[in-house]
Amino acid sequence: MDLLLTFPEYLLIVEVKYISSQSATLSEFPHQLTRLSYEGLKKTFPDPILQVKQQRKQLSVWLRANGFPSMPIEYLVVMANPSCEVIIAANYRDQGRVIRAPFLEYKMSEFGRHHREERLGEEVLGRLDKVLLEGHRASFKTGIERYRVAFDEVKKGVHCPKCGVLAMERKHKNWVCRACGLRSNDAIIETLRDYYFMVGDTITNSQLRDFCCIETSKSATRIFNKLNLRSVGATKGRRYLLDSLLR
Numbered sequence: 001m002d003l004l005l006t007f008p009e010y011l012l013i014v015e016v017k018y019i020s021s022q023s024a025t026l027s028e029f030p031h032q033l034t035r036l037s038y039e040g041l042k043k044t045f046p047d048p049i050l051q052v053k054q055q056r057k058q059l060s061v062w063l064r065a066n067g068f069p070s071m072p073i074e075y076l077v078v079m080a081n082p083s084c085e086v087i088i089a090a091n092y093r094d095q096g097r098v099i100r101a102p103f104l105e106y107k108m109s110e111f112g113r114h115h116r117e118e119r120l121g122e123e124v125l126g127r128l129d130k131v132l133l134e135g136h137r138a139s140f141k142t143g144i145e146r147y148r149v150a151f152d153e154v155k156k157g158v159h160c161p162k163c164g165v166l167a168m169e170r171k172h173k174n175w176v177c178r179a180c181g182l183r184s185n186d187a188i189i190e191t192l193r194d195y196y197f198m199v200g201d202t203i204t205n206s207q208l209r210d211f212c213c214i215e216t217s218k219s220a221t222r223i224f225n226k227l228n229l230r231s232v233g234a235t236k237g238r239r240y241l242l243d244s245l246l247r
């Protein structure tokens with residue numbers, strides 16, 4: 001994370017990439033960034049958007065573990081070299097989040113219009129800034145081990161892809177956000193991606209029920225079937241592989 005901006009209504013993670021090459025191509029399947037050098041050589045890297053999304057999750061875990069209220073966390077990747085052509089695949093899901101530097105201000109006012117609810121009072125915001133500055137920033141970079149410690153403190157549930165609140169409820173095979181009313185039939189995918197980064201690359205029926213607050217094993221099974229996940233093992237010990245959800 002290059003930059004973390006804190007506002008009373010939301011937080012914003014900005015990853016700045018300065019790529020000195022002719023072009024940089026971002027693709028979704030698989031998530032990768034391919035650089036074409038001035039000499040015409042190609043080199044491939046992980047997609048930076050995955051990195052910020054992981055940081056976003058880590059930050060929200062960290063907020064909870066440190067007693068801060070849950071906040072919407074926005075994220076952007078800024079492609080900082082104006083002479084490098086950025087090519088984004090048409091099916092790239094986070095198209096609007098890979099931007100040029102001059103667009104940052106516009107995006108911030110857009111986020112500001114979208115997140116109007118003040119969640120952090122001045123005092124808490126000041127405390128957050130202070131704690132972040134005191135070096136805890138490093139702590140949500142250190143990854144999985146740190147994570148696991150905090151895992152038990154993580155609030156369970158499916159978060160809303162629109163407003164970020166952990167308030168999605170299962171209603172008639174759909175997910176409905178208690179906070180903003182969004183209806184979605186695949187909101188759980190984002191939560192399972194978080195699970196992948198936080199806990200591991202497989203999940204059992206009972207882990208799914210626990211993590212996503214699903215009542216019956218029958219409806220958990222329905223969700224697995226619908227997601228078409230590969231599985232290993234049989235009956236109770238069956239583990240479902242989450243890697244296909246990252247693509």
Ligand SMILES: [Zn+2]
Pocket residue numbers: 160161162163164165177178179180181182
């Ligand atoms: Zn919502």
